[in-house]
Amino acid sequence: MIKTSGRMEFGGYERSYVLLTPAAIDPDETYPLVLALHGGGGSGERMCSLKGGIQELAAQQDLIVACPSGIDKHWNDGRQTNRSRAHAEDIDDVGFLLELVSQLVGQHPVDPGRVYVTGMSNGGMMSLRMACEASAVFRAAAPVISSLPADLDCEPSNPISILIMNGTEDPLVPWEGGEVRAFLRPLGAVLSTPETVRYWVERNRCDPQAIAEWLPDRTMTDESRIEVARYMDCAEGASVALFTVHGAGHTWPGGSQYLPVFLIGATNGDIHAGQAIWDFFASRSL
Numbered sequence: 001m002i003k004t005s006g007r008m009e010f011g012g013y014e015r016s017y018v019l020l021t022p023a024a025i026d027p028d029e030t031y032p033l034v035l036a037l038h039g040g041g042g043s044g045e046r047m048c049s050l051k052g053g054i055q056e057l058a059a060q061q062d063l064i065v066a067c068p069s070g071i072d073k074h075w076n077d078g079r080q081t082n083r084s085r086a087h088a089e090d091i092d093d094v095g096f097l098l099e100l101v102s103q104l105v106g107q108h109p110v111d112p113g114r115v116y117v118t119g120m121s122n123g124g125m126m127s128l129r130m131a132c133e134a135s136a137v138f139r140a141a142a143p144v145i146s147s148l149p150a151d152l153d154c155e156p157s158n159p160i161s162i163l164i165m166n167g168t169e170d171p172l173v174p175w176e177g178g179e180v181r182a183f184l185r186p187l188g189a190v191l192s193t194p195e196t197v198r199y200w201v202e203r204n205r206c207d208p209q210a211i212a213e214w215l216p217d218r219t220m221t222d223e224s225r226i227e228v229a230r231y232m233d234c235a236e237g238a239s240v241a242l243f244t245v246h247g248a249g250h251t252w253p254g255g256s257q258y259l260p261v262f263l264i265g266a267t268n269g270d271i272h273a274g275q276a277i278w279d280f281f282a283s284r285s286l
Contacts (some may be wrong), residue, residue, distance in 0.1 A: 079188030
């Protein structure tokens with residue numbers, strides 16, 4: 001893979017991103033594009049080096065991966081809070097990300113029919129906002145440790161596939177919904193994980209009866225297991241999937257335990273989350 005960095009002016013701000021492209025580009029081929037959005041306090045550089053992230057698959061899968069950075073390390077995901085500049089100044093992150101996609105499609109051999117977005121925490125909420133407000137642009141979205149902001153008022157223009165991957169013991173973005181908190185600071189409200197799933201099942205007009213399975217417990221020391229519920233027969237070939245990470249916290253499955261368990265909860269080691277996300281995205285390309 002070739003790693004580069006880019007900058008662009010948008011909305012009066014200088015915006016930046018990290019880009020991963022295949023080392024050998026076939027002029028007769030087009031490639032999928034994945035936007036990977038960092039969590040609050042993160043950066044594009046960190047997201048493009050996330051352990052267990054989708055960028056680890058970029059070379060073997062011939063993906064183009066873009067990891068943009070939010071203003072002052074945050075995204076305006078639709079929550080009503082003034083705890084970050086992105087929210088307080090109502091930064092147009094939707095417009096920025098759409099312009100970034102447009103530029104990347106124009107400058108690289110991107111297949112505009114295979115554009116996806118994923119993210120963690122604040123970035124995952126931003127990916128849900130993009131799915132809601134720009135469903136015609138993105139084929140699928142995969143938020144991790146994220147739920148729909150309670151204040152986000154939008155309706156997707158067409159069905160879009162959604163994969164949600166949340167821990168049941170998340171102390172920051174609560175499974176049962178309510179106030180997001182970081183070190184006791186209130187950061188705006190979210191819907192519960194079941195409510196978030198139901199929102200997309202209804203909008204995608206899926207069969208409300210899920211097909212469920214337990215994934216193999218490959219890391220028994222993490223005291224965590226993953227249950228997958230898939231909602232099928234949705235409109236226009238869309239689908240919805242929920243990865244319930246039982247016993248895990250505000251952590252990326254297959255990632256690092258970046259803070260102590262008593263602060264953020266445990267990390268599940270049964271899957272490589274980036275691989276699971278890419279498998280879901282790739283299945284939406286058929």
